[in-house]
Amino acid sequence: MSQWLTWAKRIQALSQAGLTFTRDQYDRERYEELQEIAKEMFERHSDLSNEAISQLVHVQGYPTPKLDVRGVVFKGDRLLLVKERSDGLWTLPGGFCEVNRSPASNIIKEVEEEASLDVIPLRLLALFDMHEHPHPPLSEHYYKLFIECALIGDGEGAAGMETSDVGFFERDHLPELSLARNTLEQIHMCFDAHWQEDDWTTLFD
Known part of the structure; x- marks a missing residue:
């Protein structure tokens, strides 16, 4: 930064x-x-x-980082990514946590809105400070929550208002990522957590 x-x-x-x-x-x-x-x-x-x-x-109140929640959804060994309309790049579905919603209810809403898929949140994989990861410089301070979710049904999903495409990708065949939202290292972390389901310890910072 x-x-x-x-x-x-x-x-x-x-x-x-x-x-x-x-x-x-x-x-x-x-x-x-x-x-x-x-x-x-x-x-x-x-x-x-x-x-x-x-x-x-010109913000009122005590300054704190914003929370950004990302859904980690697998179908077999393929990871769900959505293509953002804003930059034409791919990311885990997600967005800012809304007031009066828990992290779990936020990610259910985000995955449904951005990928037209229903999920059940299972576990928190990581809580990262964006300053500690190689994202492009950003004007505000964000924490990112990565929540693994179980997919309900076997649908492939469909784009929403903020997305133009949806897909499930293998680790070695990833599309171009929206680095402001998730880095390649973070995507690889999602695969590692999925493959180490019984031995995974939540990461932070």
């Missing part, structure tokens, strides 16, 4: 926390100035739109 983006995110997080808890008007003005500095850094060193930067910088 670009060091500039790392600094900008840290400045933004500190200023957001300060604005959440301060009772002093002078401190509030200082934290607001720090937010503007972070905004300028994002403008100069990222490809985000002005609207996206403004939404990122």
Whole structure:
């Protein structure tokens, strides 16, 4: 990740926390100035739109990482992937966790919406900090949950509103991946966990 983006995110997080808890008007003005500095850094060193930067910088409440949940669904030794309309690349089905939904109910919803398949969540394979993995630089901080699910039925699935294709792939015949969503190492981890079903220990960081 670009060091500039790392600094900008840290400045933004500190200023957001300060604005959440301060009772002093002078401190509030200082934290607001720090937010503007972070905004300028994002403008100069990222490809985000002005609207996206403004939404990122001017956030209410204490800053915490967002949660992204990914469904790991196998048919035999083939792994389910979906093709994103946004970038034309392939990923595990998933997305942000929604308020008032558990991780399990989130992944059931995401797999149904993106692949038109019904699943039963079985176990948490990994909880990763995106900063610790070779994803492209991102403006926000994310944790990723990888949840293995059992497929209900034997359907091949169908694309949804956010996806243009669906497929089951072998480990040695993977399509081009959307690295902002999952890396090749993470996809290989899914295969390892599937093949080591009785001996797998949940990974983190």
